[in-house]
Amino acid sequence: MQLVVNKRNLIWSYLLVLTPVCMGIFGCKQGVEEATKIEVELYTTSDLDYPEDPIKITNGVTENYLQNFFLPWNLSPEQVVDSLDSFPGKNLSYLQNYLEDDEWYGENKKPHKRVLREEIVENVELGTFPNFQKKGIVIAHTNLRRIPSNRPGFDTYSKAGEGFPFDYFQETNLWANTPLQLLHLTNDKQWCYAVSPYYKGWVALHDLAIVTDDFISAWKTGHYAMPKSDAVNLSDPSSNYAINAKMGMVLPYENSTKGEQILAFYTNADENQNAVILKAAIDKDKVALADFRFEKDKLKILVSNLIGRPYGWGGNLENRDCSSMIRDLMATYQVWLPRDSKDQIDIGQQFELTGSLEEKMQLIKAKAIPFQTILRKKGHNMLYVGENERGEPLIFHAIWGLKTTYSNKKLATYLVDYPLEGIHHDEDGALKGRHILGESVITSVLAGSGNEGVTRPLLDEIYTMTNILENLKP
Structure with missing residues (x-):
């Protein structure tokens, strides 16, 4: 596997607060600390380890x-x-x-x-x-x-x-x-x-x-299509109401007279707030049907349609957080995952991750299965997707940012009276902040290392993982 690194693969962040605060507030003329450069290496869909053979979803x-x-x-x-x-x-x-x-x-x-x-x-x-x-x-x-x-x-x-x-x-x-x-x-x-x-x-x-019961009976067709992206337009010729389908959305459907299309169901409300069924003709290649295979070419399409999408806590602004991104990806194959990140880790076969970073990495490499294993640190889930050329486990995740820790007494004193959004003076005397990523990315589990101690590797806080398909098999 070849590591691809270019300008897009590197995120550079500079803590510029210190210089203007010191120069403008304290009148410092010398001794200004040099800004800390934070680097996070990102990967592309071509860097991942996909299943060598299609995985059967029963x-x-x-x-x-x-x-x-x-x-x-x-x-x-x-x-x-x-x-x-x-x-x-x-x-x-x-x-x-x-x-x-x-x-x-x-x-x-x-x-x-x-x-x-x-x-x-x-x-x-x-x-x-x-x-x-x-x-x-x-x-x-x-x-x-x-x-x-x-x-x-x-x-x-x-x-x-x-x-x-x-x-x-x-x-x-x-x-x-x-x-x-x-x-x-x-x-x-x-x-x-x-x-x-x-x-x-x-x-x-x-x-x-x-x-109504009649609506539910008509709605449950027994055939359900899953959008492969967030850009599948649903428009009924008889209605002015249309929406874009989302990955993870369930579309009941019936066959169209055109063999390359289906009629996907969506809904609107009448004047009494009762649901009415609308039908949109969409191409079959835009959705996952029953024969959609859990294999490289299909997974690569799904990851490509999710990577780089903005982070959305709780799915706000129609974006995804860590657990909803994994949920919607797996839902394309009609694999059920709970919405909450702490509940997702209870699905499947679980392994505790303890010891040194190297010991954790070895267990992940021995037990994790690409696209079937969730890694977890407190409040954040990550999908294991293989290894980079250095043998570091790779993860696909929707993340807001990496924790940062700085030390500067003058700025800490200033923050007491003039708080700055996103930076606080912690009890241990350090300044805590965030290096914002703010989207779905592919990183190593060691993302955050090598930044002069300002950020910690994610693996430091990863404490468990689960193979989600293990106990779902009948």
Whole structure:
């Protein structure tokens, strides 16, 4: 395997805060510390180790995927309410915690005012739960929220790794065509508390529609196509409503009179918010059908369509975070993964990673399987995709940034009175920040090493891995 390195493969970052602060604030004329250069080596899709032979995705695996995906429709409203605590996500009681917490910061970098928090909670009217027990479907790519509001909830902006994009009220994105069990409407009829296949939480009512048993029967065709990119346009000639399909989105379909096309289903709502089925003619080569093989040429297409895409915490702005990128990649083969990164690691055969960096690398190289193994550090999942020419494990992951640690007493003193977004003075006396990558990239597990100690290799914090297909086989 040949290592490809060019200008695009190197990300250069300079800490330029120190110089202007020292020159402009302290009037320093000499002794200014030289900026630290941070380098992260990136790889291309040609550098990866793909399966030598196609991997068989069994019928049992795809049946498990569809069972999980359609779960909100397969349960009765009574079953959902009785088992509500077992679904991932925040219960309605979370609203009381939000009401009493003065430390949530908004888009204006100021705390959420009590009066505005009261408006949100009073709009729910908890005493009437559940007041809207119906089945529904997502009709436009949307967000599932912890509170019935699009207002973000950030931690302290000046703290490294906080502020944008880490809106903690964002649970997950929901692609169109996602089944829902609807439970509770806000008083203003703009938000609905719902159970999705991934999380429970609040969805904007204008992004969903109500379904009937007849709709569900027509929708479950038994044939499901999975988009191979985020650029598959769905447009019905009889409607002015169209959307782009997303990788990870499930498209029921029927055969077209044109052999090279299928008629993919998507939805819109009528004036009463009831779902109607629309059908878009799309070329078969734009989607993964039942014969889509888990092999080099197909995987390379999928990775190429994901690499370089912006990072999106909780899937915000229709982007992907670490777990949703891996989920959507595997969903193309109808392999079910939970949405939450800590839940994904419990799927399959797990191995603990302890000891030195070299010991960890040796275990990864011995047990990990390209495109089938997830590596994990706290809060972040990575997909193992082979080795580079130096024998270092490679990972494909959607990442915000690498932790940075600097030391400068004068700047630390300045930060006490004049906080800077993204840099904070830690208890150990060091300045903590982030070197932003902000997208889906392919790196070595040693990414972060060799930067004068400012960044640590990712492998330092990787503590476990799982082979996700091992226990999914029937």
